Amino acid sequence: MKQLYYAALIYLVLGLAGGLGYREITKANGFTGDTQLAVVHTHLLVLGMLVFLVVLLLEKTFTLTDSRLFPWFFWVYNAGVVWTAAFLAINGTRTVAGEPTGAALAGMAGFGHILLTAGLVLFFVCLRSRLSTSDTAPTTTIGR
Template identity: 60%
Template sequence: MKKLFYSAFAYMVIGVLSGLFYREFTKGKDFTGFTQLSVVHTHLLTLGFIVLLIVLILEKLFTLSESPLFNWFFWTYNAGLVMTAAIMVVHGMLQVNGATDVSAAIPGIAGLGHILLSAGMVLLFLALRTRLFGTQAVKHDAGTPAALAG
C-alpha cells in the first residue's frame, strides 16, 4: 500500500513540475503553437496521480496486492507511464527547438509505452477479478457466458 501512496505522490509532484517546465521552456524559447510538452502534465496527473489513487482505494477495499498479478500490474504500468512521459518530453523539446524531421523511433517508443500502459491495465483488471471472485471461480468459469456476464 505504501508503494501506491508514494508513487501517486511522486506522479503528482512530477506532473506539476512538468507543467511548470512546459510554461517556462516555451516562454524562454518564444514558442507559440502545439507541442507534446503541453500534455505531459495532464498525462502524469491523470495516469499517474489519479489512477494510482484509485488503485490505492481498491487496494484498501480488496487487498489487490495479495494477487500474484498485482506486482506485474504495478511495474508494467509504471514502466509504460514513465516511458510514455519521457518520450513526450523529448518529442516536445524537439518541437519547441524547431526540429522538423523527427526520428521514427520517437513514435515507436511512445507506442511501446502505451502498449505497456494497456497491458498494465489488463493486469489490474485480472488482479481485481481474482480478488473479487477468487481463483477457483476464475479457473472453472473463465470461458462460460455466465462468468463473463458477472
C-alpha cells in the same frame, strides 16, 4: 499500500514539474504552437497520480496486493507511464527547439502506450481475481 501512496505522490510532483517545464520551455523559446509538452503534465497527473489513488482505494477494499499479478501490474504500468511521459517530453522539446521529430520518436512513445495497455490488462485480471475471492468470503451481519 504505502507503495501506492508514494507512487501517487511521486506522480503528483512529476506532473506539476512537467507543467512548469512546459510553461518555462515554451516561454524561453517564444514558442506558441502545438507541442506534446503540453500533455506531459496531464499524462503524469491522470495516468500516474489519479490512477494510483483509485488503485489505493480499491486496495483498501479488495486487498489487490494479495494477488500474485499485482507486482506485475505495478511495475509494467509504472514503466508505461514513465516511458510515455519521457518520450512525450523528448518529442515536445524537440518540437519547441525546431528540431525534426520523426517516426522513430513516435514509435518509442507508442511503445509506452503498449506498456500502459499491458499494465491495465494485468490490473483488471488482478482485480477480477480479488473480486472472485471477496465473493466467496463469508459475510458478517451486524446485530446477529
